[in-house]
Amino acid sequence: MTTYAEGDELPPLRVTLNRTDLVRYAAASGDLNPIHWSDRVAQQVELPGVVAHGMLTMALAGRMVTTWLADPAAVRSYQVRFTRPVPVPDVVDGVDDPGGAVIELSGTLRSVEMVNGVRTGRVDIKATFEGKTVLGRASAVVSLPH
């Protein structure tokens, strides 16, 4: 049984993104910006190629938090900066590159306090791609289980 104490590390999450994941997210979110599906358009704006949606990386980090709490409704607030794009390799012969783009997510329960009678925690989040930070100043305020 997790006690959710100050200083706890969240179970880390490692997610491999491929082009199919981006297309699925584009449809689900409604974000049809072509930099997330057209290498040509991405390169026109000086990206190396198609990049993941920042909001998808934010969603994956949010999933790490809600999975740890076993409660998707526990998030009170959540903020990130998008500091670096995450390029996602093209399919090869119609098959997604099994390597994909690997995003490493981790988090720490930085502080715990009572807010209006609810045990409330602040989680600091780290997200890296190829060892470099892709979400800056990323943190969430969550209601903790009793």
Place this chain on the structure above:
Amino acid sequence: MSQPSPPYQVGREKIREFATAIGERSPMCHDVVAARAAGHPDLVAPPTFTVVFTMPRIEALLREPAFGWRFEGTVHGGQTIEFHRPICAGDELITTVEVKNLTIRAGTHMLTLRCESSDQFGKPVCATEALLLSQADGDTV
């Protein structure tokens, strides 16, 4: 401040589709019985579901010629999301967008747009702020 949006009806299948797209397997996002057992009126949307109903409002504003923003090449620099309560299937959300901040730094326009969403009973549900970046006209990198 923009005109309030027409109501966005939060649907069960949209929540399931979004949760699947981000790999969120919580039963509260997929199974109505589980969501109700946890005290919610219906399926619970993952926190970043806010993009689904705020982005169309933001895009409409940025594409208004009178607004004068260069939409192509806009980069998402940051995002905040605050909840008064979780978003659930059955919510009918009305969203307004306002410019919270606009600055130019080193040839880049930095625009913060704030969206506030309320439900069909007029109660606030969530507020989001998107930081958007675009090259200022006439400047070279």
